[in-house]
Amino acid sequence: MTHVAGERRFDADPDRVFALLTDPAVIASAMPLVHGHDVIDATHWNASVKPPFRFAPSLTIHFEVLERRPPTHAALHAHGGGADVLSTFDLSAENGATTMRWQTHVELRGVLSRFAGHGLDGVARHQAERTLDAIARGLL
Numbered sequence: 001m002t003h004v005a006g007e008r009r010f011d012a013d014p015d016r017v018f019a020l021l022t023d024p025a026v027i028a029s030a031m032p033l034v035h036g037h038d039v040i041d042a043t044h045w046n047a048s049v050k051p052p053f054r055f056a057p058s059l060t061i062h063f064e065v066l067e068r069r070p071p072t073h074a075a076l077h078a079h080g081g082g083a084d085v086l087s088t089f090d091l092s093a094e095n096g097a098t099t100m101r102w103q104t105h106v107e108l109r110g111v112l113s114r115f116a117g118h119g120l121d122g123v124a125r126h127q128a129e130r131t132l133d134a135i136a137r138g139l140l
Helices: 014-021 024-030 110-115 120-138
Strands: 002-010 034-039 044-049 059-069 073-080 083-094 097-108
Touching: 002 120, 014 083, 014 097, 014 120, 024 034, 024 044, 024 120, 059 083, 097 120
Parallel strands: none
Antiparallel strands: 002 097, 034 044, 044 059, 059 073, 073 083, 083 097
16 A cells, blocks of 8 residues: 655635635546546546556446545545555645645556556655646646
8 A cells, every 4th residue: 555645825714725625627637648538426526537548448437435524535436447545634724825645655556566566656646636736727
């Protein structure tokens, strides 16, 4: 299992940051190779991912908001294609801005388990930063 954590400051109030953090379109836009997403309900959605290999099948990544305490806390779970990812986000208001403390746990199974420990921390951190960048873009 891989664990990464960090902190990010946003120039917006926690309500706006929280809304984007739990928005399926924002999360899907941050993922590479996503060809679309399907919202099931306010807590569940799926993203279709197509790996860049000629005969690779499309994969479905399932998302669930496990905890939702607006505007201070959310926990998201993503799984599919051999990956299981749990992310938590804690938001606090500070001088008209929001500080987000986040952590992500990644577990790989099956064929992907071969990649565990081979730079997975960097990949997980990069994907977390992509997601936070998507939230920042949504605030513009």
